[in-house]
Amino acid sequence: MNTQTRIIITLAILTIAISVSFFLNSEHAETTSQFNVDLSYKTVSSNKPLVKVEQYGQVQQGSFFLQQENQQGYLLSPLLDTKVDMTVTGLIARAIVTQEFTNSTTEWVNGIYAFPLPENAAVDHLTMKIGERTIVGKIQPKQKARKLYQQAKSAGKKASLLVQNRPNLFTNHVANIGPGETISVTIEYQQAITFDKNLFSLRFPTTITQRYLPSSPLSSEQKSIDENGWGNTQPTFENNTVDASKEGAPPMHKLAMNITLNSGFELEKIESEQHPIITNKMATGQYNVQLEQDMIANQDFVLQWQAKPTNQPTAAHFSQATENGHYGMIMLMPPQLTNKTTPLNRDVVFVIDTSGSMAGTSMKQAKNALAWAISDLSSTDTFNVIAFNSTANKVFQQSMPANNANKSTARKYIDQLNANGGTEILSALQLSLGHQTPNPTHIRQVVFITDGAVGNEAELFSYINKHLNQSRLFTVGIGSAPNSYFMTEAALMGKGTYTYVSSVDTVQTKMQQLFGKLKQPVLANLTAQLNQEVDMYPRQLPDLYQGEPIMLSYFSKQAPEQMLISGKLRQQDWQQTLALQHSGQQSGLSTLWARRKIAHLSREKYKGQDATTINKQILAIAMEHHLVSEMTSLIAVDMTPSAKAKSIDSAIKNQRPKGQQGMLPQTATPASLQALIALFxxxxxxxxxxxNKKRQ
Amino acid sequence: MKSLTVNKPKAIVITCCFISALLFGSSMYIHAKAIVAQWLIENAWTATLSTGKQQPPWSWADTYPVAKISLKSHSYYLLAGITGRTLAFGPGHMSSTPLPGKAGNTVIAGHRDTHFAQLEQLTFEDNLTVETLKGQFTYQIIDISIVHEKDMSVTASTSNDTLTLITCYPFDSLSPDTQWRYVIQATLQKRDNNQSGV
Structure with missing residues (x-):
């Protein structure tokens, strides 16, 4: 009896312990998910001998995980391999990305792999290779492609569906991969090369950065580059990088790269910032670049090259003749100013957010940066400071010369600012953009420093659009999660740039970079005219700063012969003609042009144009140019059914930098579990x- | 000595019964909350429909009904927000996503054990309807998938009007902690605007 009692008591205590652990567990569900994963896994699927649960939390570092048949466990399998072949000709890169999906389980699976591409990438080809067979993907309207994929998936056919989630984020769905089978999917895209400060650069992104958080409605900073192609500050990549060793990530997702560089001229240097490369000179102006070793896909690959100082390019024209007309791409370097030239006279309006959310270090750093910027103004500049929270106030009634007395008044005002209250951005915009008095001798720059979370974006955009006049709006996002969609679009509408300050430590350096650039605006009010009627992107040329070229894509029925660029170079009228009779023949320009047109159209949509009409236009262009877009997807379906069993869904997670924490809501209750324990x-x-009765 | 051997099992029996009752109670409480709350929310929704104003279902509630969703034979009142507290009373609407009637991807989450247990039965043939202040919206299911809880891509904004329903997966699992989500995505088929002009 005694032993029996003991056993029962032990059992009871054990059960209580388990149930208590479950209660604790569910309470902490949101904060300690990794711990939960392990626990629930062990508890639920103890009958399934699965591998390496402790690696599960590293899903952000890239792993191909597959679900088991009973759907209660998972297996980690070696991730896909990626091979990148790139050919650079002139200002265009064509990339062929091959991803191999291997199913290491004994089940039929479906895989999902989300991956980034450059924000201006025009994706136009998809091929799927199963063994010896190759299936070429077709462009279809998004909904239709999705339906075709679903049908193929449930019919047991192999299929691949390439979808653009946002301009720089794509997902590839692959259905019905057999046990031990490998499917190879090849994606081809085209992208424009960036040219800035005499440096050509090409970026291949490998991580989805924090700024492309799927939960945000639109992608952010680099989107402005997409439209301008080049005009602005280079997006900062420091956030894109993840130190794999620090996170203890297994080196799973490998990437091989092979680049053929047809620059067309002798190069001074070819270098990669982060990855060791091997460069071979094939012929004059032709180079081959390879990675010294396969890289772990957690840091963007950036290749830069520069022409010999004796033959720095100052203009370029590439064209492509088609049945419909002529597509082209033009690059023009404006005259460079020597350092001796005096900076432009500016009228700078600083707007600083003093809402409650800025409290603490954000506020301190913003104040420091502002004080620095004011002291950096030259005596010929004029300036004003606007502080806003629930209401907006200016220091001076109107812009004042940046003399010592005024600077010190402003500094005192900044010193006493405290962070509290709401974030009424509109009132600040009204103060800074409304009632502008035209000043022909000064360039008006509005520097907007905020961490702002705003809900009335559309209203703010339309205000900026209407009231910008001659001003330029530069947004600076401070804090861990500024509304980067708003900031990017506001800067774009304000013909300025968006600077994102990721951590408070970097406020000072980032602001110095921005203000350094603002001091030397080269060309403003730019317009380009061709002697033929052209459809040209970007439609509105942005202002140029030191070292930046004009770059545009055009389509014209007749080949244009010359281009006239005019604008204001330091208050003086400036114009330049570029003869276009000669051009380098190049394919793929139509694709790039279409990609830019689509980017332009989707921006129109956010400016308040009728979405249905624009969606139709995007669809038509994307279908015509065989492009993946927000309205179209590429789909490849194998006609022969192959899956013998019902395939289960799995997802391949891309390597994501730390800090990107998003979680779907917790949607289960312990009700059934409690009932079961109660029954026990x-x-x-x-x-x-x-x-007891029996014994008695 | 004898009295001890008799009492020990009795004590165990009483303790066991007590724990059992406690757990049953707790389990029933979860279901009861889910059912009773929907009655109260119904009243609040009726009030919202007639006044056009947000109406918390009970005075201390930190949420309010935003829509009514019909899945096959059952319909539930949607609450604003997807916090654990909200989901106990009804399916919740993720506030960062638009409500039906505004362009984009409407994301709704519900408990797999209570309101959204029915998602398992939904097939591509089924239609979903959502009634909001703006009118009635009919959706056709286009995708059913199982995703990881960290896969936020299903909540991403879409160019077509989309409805995304999320619940925990697997449905019959005992553990309240699963990293899988069952996701149904549907696309807008029909829109009947509210004629009353509220």
Missing amino acids: FLILALGVNLL
């Missing part, structure tokens, strides 16, 4: 009772 205790009670 009831039976236990009955058993003990029965036993």
